Amino acid sequence: MTELDTHLEQVGGLKSARRGLFRLGAAGALAAGFGRAVRAESGLPAQDWGSGIGAAVADVTYGMPPKDESDMQRRLVPWLTGDQTSSISFTPLQYQTGIITPSGVFFERYHNGMVQANKRDTRLMIHGLVDRPLIFTFEDILRMPSETHVHFLECAANGGMEWRGAQLNSLQYTHGMVACAEWVGVKLSTLLEQTGLKKEGKWLLAEGSDGSHLTRSIPIEKALDDCMVVYGQNGESLRHEQGYPIRLIVPGWQGNMNVKWLRRLKIGDKPWFTHEETSKYTELRADGKAYGFTWPIYAKSVITFPCPEMHVKGPGVYEVRGFAWSGLGKIKQVDVSFDGGVNYTRARLDGPVQPKCFTRFTCEWRWDGKPALLQSRAIDETGFVQPTIAELRAMRGSNGVYNNNSIQTWEVKADGSVNNVQLA
Ligand SMILES: Nc1nc2c(c(=O)[nH]1)N[C@H]1C(S)=C(S)[C@@H](COP(=O)(O)O)O[C@H]1N2
Ligand SMILES: [Mo]
Secondary structure, three states, rough: HHEEEEEEHHOOOOOHHHHHHHHHOOOOOOHHHOOOOOOOOHHOOOHHOOOOOOOOOOOOOOOOOOOHHHHOOEOOOOOOOOOOOOOOOEHHHHOOOOOOOOOHHHEEEEEEOOOOOOOOOOOEEEEOOOOOEEEHHHHHHHOOOOOEEEEEEOOOOOOOOOOOOOOOHHHHHOOOOOEEEEEEEEEHHHHHHOOOOOOOOOOEEEOOOHHHHHHHEEHHHHHOOOOEEEEEOOOEEOOOOOOOOOOOOOOOHHHOOOOOEEEEEEOOOOOOOOOOHHHOOEEEEEOOOEOOOOOOOOOOOEEEEEEEEEEEOEEEEEEEEEEEOOOOEEEEEEEOEEOOOOOEEEEEEOOOOOOOOEEEEEEEEEEOOOOEEEEEEEEEEEEEEOOHHHHHHHHHHHOOOOOOOOEEEEEOOOOOOOEOOOOO
């Protein structure tokens, strides 16, 4: 018996550990259909990197991805915005393997460029209808009780170019204004406990310290529910791109409300109707009027393999992969179609399934080599079903920009290439 066996026997885990091994064997047999592995009789020649000494550890380094992974970059659409300081870059979702978006490729959205704020001069003022208006330093915020949550963040303009028809033959450009990260910080309710709230305080205004002084109104129920002032992102401090040193996280609601380089929170008795929540970031209807506030991101999903950047190579068995998310809570179900939405197969949810967070889904696909139309449809725990683009257009016309959560169709051609298409 090895030391591990003895330990497992003591804690009563030996049997299940052994069962685990057998289960692995069974999964291996099932997976055989996927591979094109060759028989091992021929032997495995040594690889050239294995014959010498590897690189030494170095002092004071920050690791970078392997050279071969250099396609994993944020990209922009040059014609989309008039200049690059009020612009956006897109997350390379086609290369994202798990639910966490690496901080270096988290999409960026600036209304007036990226500013390099610092911890020393950062101040957060909370005032308005509070009992004790207060100004917090970064140190003050860091000392307070903290929490960790994994949440997606999506610009309401994600997919905004696709309202009038399929435009861009790229997953990065059709869906890359979204990303998901682990955030660490202080709940807004913890901060507001210190200032106290007057009874008439029903709304909160959040303002950024960058030149755009971006401001948004948030109902106090949401502010007290799950909003956070965060300083941690994926195990380190926020990046400048994401609002270093502090930003607001408004879980599941429009990216625009997640104010970066946070500076001021004002409590009031009514919303402020700033231009970011009236002329922008509202939902246009077919009649040209816009709905009032629509804050949450509704259930949405997209297949990340195959996609225009990730082709299939010949008939055979594939694992279709993707992400689903909802601003209303957890993802309950994802269905995948191979025939443009006529038939659907239930996908496997690759847990943990967390609220207002990317959920990874996978679905086995036996491709016969004929043209196919791949789709995924998300359903969240509130029962919200991701709509088709035709259903969305019937409700809202096709002149809008925001809140396009429609089902994406990828056309797989006989040669294995993949195109962004829309079905009437
Ligand atoms: N202060 C400030 N906050 C901001 C913005 C900004 O330009 N300035 N852009 C907003 C918009 S429109 C979006 S979609 C998100 C994007 O967050 P990210 O750049 O971390 O991806 O930040 C929001 N918060
Ligand atoms: Mo945005």
